[in-house]
Amino acid sequence: MAAVVDARRGRVWSQQGEGLELRPRYRWSVHRRSLFESWADDYDPAADLDFPFGDYERVLDRIAELAAQRRPPRILELGVGTANLTRKIRQRLPAAKIIGIDFSAAMLTRAREAVPDARFVVHDLRELPLPAVARACQVAVAAYVLHEFDDDFKVRLLSALLAETLEPGGVCIVGDVGFADVRSRDEARRALAEKWDPDEHYFAASEFVARASAQGLQIETERIGPHALVLVIEHAAMPPPPDST
Ligand SMILES: C[S@@+](CC[C@H](N)C(=O)[O-])C[C@H]1O[C@@H](n2cnc3c(N)ncnc32)[C@H](O)[C@@H]1O
Numbered sequence: 413m414a415a416v417v418d419a420r421r422g423r424v425w426s427q428q429g430e431g432l433e434l435r436p437r438y439r440w441s442v443h444r445r446s447l448f449e450s451w452a453d454d455y456d457p458a459a460d461l462d463f464p465f466g467d468y469e470r471v472l473d474r475i476a477e478l479a480a481q482r483r484p485p486r487i488l489e490l491g492v493g494t495a496n497l498t499r500k501i502r503q504r505l506p507a508a509k510i511i512g513i514d515f516s517a518a519m520l521t522r523a524r525e526a527v528p529d530a531r532f533v534v535h536d537l538r539e540l541p542l543p544a545v546a547r548a549c550q551v552a553v554a555a556y557v558l559h560e561f562d563d564d565f566k567v568r569l570l571s572a573l574l575a576e577t578l579e580p581g582g583v584c585i586v587g588d589v590g591f592a593d594v595r596s597r598d599e600a601r602r603a604l605a606e607k608w609d610p611d612e613h614y615f616a617a618s619e620f621v622a623r624a625s626a627q628g629l630q631i632e633t634e635r636i637g638p639h640a641l642v643l644v645i646e647h648a649a650m651p652p653p654p655d656s657t
Contacts, residue, residue, distance in 0.1 A: 444560060444611075447492075452518035455494050457556070457600070463607045463629050464589045464614075467637030468556070471587035472497045474634070474642045475553050478585050480504035484550035486511070488577070490537055491557025495523035496528070501553070502527050511546055513537065538565070540572050547577055552584045559612040561590050566613075567624050574629070574647050583646050590615030590633075590641030600639065615641050 479487060479501060485508060492498055492512035501510060506651055510530035514520050520532045535543055537557070552573050558566050592599040594616040601608050617633045624631055630648040633641050642655035 434556055448514075448516040452516060452522055454492065455519070455522075458496065463604050463632060463639055464609070465556075465611075465615065467640035470636050471640050471642060472500055472555055474636055475555055475585050475587045476500035478642070478644060479551050479553050482551050482583065484508060486549040488546050488549040488552040488573075490552060490554040491515070491560070492523050492532065493519050493556075495526040497553060497555045498523060498527045498530055502530070511549065513542065515530050530601055537540045537561075537569060540569065541575050542572070547575070548579055550582055552578055552582065552587070554584070555587045556589070558586055560611050560616050563620055563623055566620070567627050567629065570629060570645050571627055574645070581646075583644060585642065587636070587640065587642045588615055589639055590617060590643075591639070592616075592635070593618040615643070617641055617643075 432521045446507065457468045459593050460466075460468070468567050474511060475497060484505070487500070487501060487505065487508050489498055489512040492514045496514065498510060498512055501508070510527065512520070512523060512527075512530055512532045514523070514532070515536040517534050520534060523530070523532050531545065533543060533545055538561075558569075561569065570584055570586075574582055578584075589601055589612070591614065597614060597616045599620075621631045621633065624645070625648065628648050632644045634643075636642055
């Protein structure tokens with residue numbers, strides 16, 4: 413299908429019969445991006461002690477701790493926002509090269525002020541492959557951004573990171589709103605109805621792990637408080653070759 417890129421507005425139009433029509437996933441992306449652009453100046457989840465950010469500081473600390481244990485020379489961060497996680501990583505890994513991606517230029521203006529020696533790039537994570545600058549890292553981290561994507565795309569993005577972007581043997585460390593399984597997520601949705609954002613896709617660990625395992629990913633999940641998870645994702649070990657003797 414023919415596509416026309418309108419870079420100024422960040423949209424892609426596709427040929428539909430005689431006319432051009434804005435493809436729904438880009439229309440969606442434009443809506444979410446403008447939401448974050450306008451949020452950048454007063455974005456402060458650390459001050460929000462309630463759902464969905466009740467476990468925010470602990471999630472960021474755990475991601476930074478797990479990332480630092482691997483001593484990566486190059487680390488990639490997805491959806492950096494105002495660089496709250498980036499700062500924690502910089503404190504633990506003062507010499508690492510940090511590359512951060514976000515589709516909000518306004519968020520990245522604040523991120524650059526917070527961690528001037530990191531490299532920040534505007535890019536929509538729905539656009540794969542990721543830019544070349546993201547390559548050759550050993551660890552990718554993401555806090556409170558994967559809920560932007562449905563489970564299919566989460567698995568696609570993680571698979572692409574492990575297969576194409578990170579160095580072989582790389583690891584993704586993700587922290588986000590999450591629950592043990594679909595049932596407990598449904599219960600929480602009912603209990604937290606007024607605070608629940610229906611546009612976001614929170615993790616249901618059991619079902620997500622099953623789906624990702626079927627695509628060759630191996631995931632360890634760790635519960636952080638009642639509404640948050642940290643996930644460590646790697647390529648599943650290849651089965652040993654069949655005995656040829
Ligand atoms: C809730 S904030 C989290 C920011 C930061 N990681 C933190 O924990 O404070 C989500 C961030 O992801 C970014 N984001 C959302 N969807 C994105 C996409 N499709 N591509 C790139 N960045 C995206 C937003 O601009 C925003 O900065």
